[in-house]
Amino acid sequence: MRSAPTILHLDMDAFFAAAEQASKPSLRGKAVVVGGLGPRGVVATASYEARVFGVRSAMPTGQARRLAPNAAYLSPRFSLYRSISDQVMALLRSLSPLVEPLSLDEAFVDLEAGGVAWDAASARRVGERLREDIRAVTGLTGSVGLAASKMLAKIASEEAKPDGLVLIEPGTERELLAPMPVRTLPGVGPATGDHLRRAGITTVGELAEAGEDELVRLVGKAHGQGLYAMALALDERPVVAERETKSVSVEDTYDVDIHDRVRIQGEVRRLADRCVRRLREGGHAGRTIQLKVRRYDFSTLTRSETLRGPTDDPAVVREAAARLLEGVDTTGGVRLLGVGVSGLADFTQEDLFAQAAQAAEAARAADAARALEAAHADPVAQEARAGEGAGGERGAGGPAAVDDTEHRSPPGREPSVARPVPRWTAGHDVRHAVHGHGWVQGSGLGRVTVRFETPDSPAPGRVRTFAVDDPELEPADPLPLVATEPAAPRGAEGTATRASAEAPRATEAPAAGEAPASAEAPAATEAPAAAEAPASAEAPAATEAPASAEALASPSGGRALAASRGAGEPPAKPVTAAAGGAERDGASG
Numbered sequence: 001m002r003s004a005p006t007i008l009h010l011d012m013d014a015f016f017a018a019a020e021q022a023s024k025p026s027l028r029g030k031a032v033v034v035g036g037l038g039p040r041g042v043v044a045t046a047s048y049e050a051r052v053f054g055v056r057s058a059m060p061t062g063q064a065r066r067l068a069p070n071a072a073y074l075s076p077r078f079s080l081y082r083s084i085s086d087q088v089m090a091l092l093r094s095l096s097p098l099v100e101p102l103s104l105d106e107a108f109v110d111l112e113a114g115g116v117a118w119d120a121a122s123a124r125r126v127g128e129r130l131r132e133d134i135r136a137v138t139g140l141t142g143s144v145g146l147a148a149s150k151m152l153a154k155i156a157s158e159e160a161k162p163d164g165l166v167l168i169e170p171g172t173e174r175e176l177l178a179p180m181p182v183r184t185l186p187g188v189g190p191a192t193g194d195h196l197r198r199a200g201i202t203t204v205g206e207l208a209e210a211g212e213d214e215l216v217r218l219v220g221k222a223h224g225q226g227l228y229a230m231a232l233a234l235d236e237r238p239v240v241a242e243r244e245t246k247s248v249s250v251e252d253t254y255d256v257d258i259h260d261r262v263r264i265q266g267e268v269r270r271l272a273d274r275c276v277r278r279l280r281e282g283g284h285a286g287r288t289i290q291l292k293v294r295r296y297d298f299s300t301l302t303r304s305e306t307l308r309g310p311t312d313d314p315a316v317v318r319e320a321a322a323r324l325l326e327g328v329d330t331t332g333g334v335r336l337l338g339v340g341v342s343g344l345a346d347f348t349q350e351d352l353f354a355q356a357a358q359a360a361e362a363a364r365a366a367d368a369a370r371a372l373e374a375a376h377a378d379p380v381a382q383e384a385r386a387g388e389g390a391g392g393e394r395g396a397g398g399p400a401a402v403d404d405t406e407h408r409s410p411p412g413r414e415p416s417v418a419r420p421v422p423r424w425t426a427g428h429d430v431r432h433a434v435h436g437h438g439w440v441q442g443s444g445l446g447r448v449t450v451r452f453e454t455p456d457s458p459a460p461g462r463v464r465t466f467a468v469d470d471p472e473l474e475p476a477d478p479l480p481l482v483a484t485e486p487a488a489p490r491g492a493e494g495t496a497t498r499a500s501a502e503a504p505r506a507t508e509a510p511a512a513g514e515a516p517a518s519a520e521a522p523a524a525t526e527a528p529a530a531a532e533a534p535a536s537a538e539a540p541a542a543t544e545a546p547a548s549a550e551a552l553a554s555p556s557g558g559r560a561l562a563a564s565r566g567a568g569e570p571p572a573k574p575v576t577a578a579a580g581g582a583e584r585d586g587a588s589g
């Protein structure tokens, strides 16, 4: 193991929720829960304010709603999270060629390999500067752990949360670990934790005292030896650049064999959901769904099914896993079940476009069906539909929730078939011809409630309610959190290009020749175009699949500008906008 704390672990703080709070001024300092909003949805991230009520990641959203009924419940905006992740990863890659991303918001960096740190003092300097740069570039906070091994660096960043830095001096590891619960160690889940507790072992210190032989006896050879090494803080795993995730899988071993077929089906569904959550956390989608069944006699079967294209849709994975289970004989009982997804692809541009097209297609079909049904629907049926929407039909909670429940429009007033009605998902972006950019607070029963605010709004924006088919309202793309960058991050070649490319645009805004006060509002609508261009220009340099997120965002700049022109802004604005657009095309082409 190295003698200097030069392995860095970065973990963004409550990433999805923090991004939502940065986007939506009205949610700052409030309980925010990002996750699946349908009946089977689970929490992806809870803001620190929501965690006070006991809301946690991976908890069913229904349970979270009971714990924190007044929190804002938002459907995730992965394109935004991915673009922020790209910015963060670019900063990390400016420090070292050895960057190992674990998910969209978490990565190991070998600072020694990058030649930027060689001892505790230099490592701390790099870590502090990284935190500043992340804040400047993304507007969000991340916590940093520094240690001589990956295991300790990750434990350190956990200790540093939120918005902190913890450095573990080599030589102090065992002392530090000793009082910590065994669950602190990677790979020690609830089952192993319980098992060890029954043997009287609750802390890492007690693990070390138990000795290797005893641990092997308790939990088996491989796991026992691993546990003992971890308890002694021995971890030689290197930081591996661009870790290729080939598959994502989850499995559970049961203390008592399960015989009940219905319960087995339920477990498989649950595992499928957990697997998809992992998949999404890594920003992946996969084509092949696998089911693993270990029977009472230890015979292990795996069955798999390959889909036509990659998916990260929980319903698709659940259904595939259920189909696979149908072909497995479980009489006699099962002791282990697992669900995995392999054939992983980061979203390529085509995937994203295909997905967007599919989503639009599905929305059109659903809307047509809804409009047809509406003709002879009764309010009860409508309510049921509103409740079962895949995302966000129940509203974002908070003040708008009141708006949400009071619209009980008679069936006759459902949207007409003439124009396809977009699906309004809680938390997602919209643009109104008159009121500008906003986000959906809630939708149901023919109405949609929108809060009009942008990341740089000085105060929470106003809330208005519209008919779901209001012709002046359309879905929009997320606005970047930081419209212009305050400073070029140091020593980052890739990001230096971005900073210099952006400089002219930053000075362009005042050039429009408007008084500061009146310039403020238009500046907000122009921000996306300016900030998106450098992102898409940068993407090819990073040669990252995630670049596709910006590829989609790029045309959106055009749409946003077109919309803002249509909104009847002063003539000076479109000129600036056109100039910005032309320059952007030049930059990316």
Ligand SMILES: [Mg+2]
Pocket (backbone or CB within 6 Å): 011, 012, 013, 014, 015, 105, 106
């Ligand atoms: Mg995090």
